[in-house]
Amino acid sequence: MGRPIDARGWEFEIEGDTPDTFIRLGNLLSWSENPGENEETADTTTFDSDGYYEQDVMQRGSTIEVTGLYAATSGTRDPGQDYIDKTWSYRFGEESRGTMRYRHTSQTNWTVWECTVTPGERGGETNAKTSWAATFTRCGAPTTAPVVTTP
Template sequence: MGRPIDARGWIFEVRDQSTTVERWLPIENLTKWTHNASENEETAETTNFDSKGWFEQDVMQRGGQIEVEGQYALDTKTGRQVEGQAYVDQFWGQRLGSDSRNEIRYRHDSQNMWVIWDATVTPDKQEGEVNDKTGWNATFTQCGRPRYEPVFTICKERNAA
């Protein structure tokens, strides 16, 4: 029997397109996420007399969506919004047309492969009440087929034997 994995072990990163060097920015301070693998799915009914009363269909379009919720966070060294959130709010979330596409990748910390989407982002509400921390939300909508890349460990400490 398998063991369940912790929801807090999921990692979400956005590609920084403001530089020519490949750079991924973590989306930090998340408290909740939702992945809907059938968002924007479209089907065509194929039921006919030969179906003998049983429904039939073909999937004509696949899609997906990830919603993340968290706390608006400031970098303790710079006093500015943490990079991943700031990138979504101030750079990616302000782009239109074909420029509105970027990449997001995600995986669980127990997995050795990233799932990478070409996506659009909708920055969502920021809110809070008297005794709350300020909330931060964004929705990523998959565009096209996902791809997969292995996780590369940059450096591992060796045990001195």
């Protein structure tokens, strides 16, 4: 039996304006994937079903939500958060799609999504740090890409 993996070992990157150039999303606190989001089914129950429900899946979808801390070092924003907040979030139509990839540090392949992004809520209280969040909605089937390490 395998060992559980640490949640902090997951990496998330988004493709910037230069093709095949990815920007790390920093200062994340949590993430969650909902592989059933946007699923659509067709009821196929008939008299022949003998009273039991039947269905076919007609569409599959998935979302990933990441949450973290609104990050800036010496007045410079985290590059991944900044790109989502100032660039990707303001695109519409066909231009609203981008590329996101993720993996656990123990994996040798990225999971790659063509997706849209929805900025999340930001906020905080008196003695708290400012929160930051984004939700990625997959468009089409996921693909994979090998992890390329530079010496």
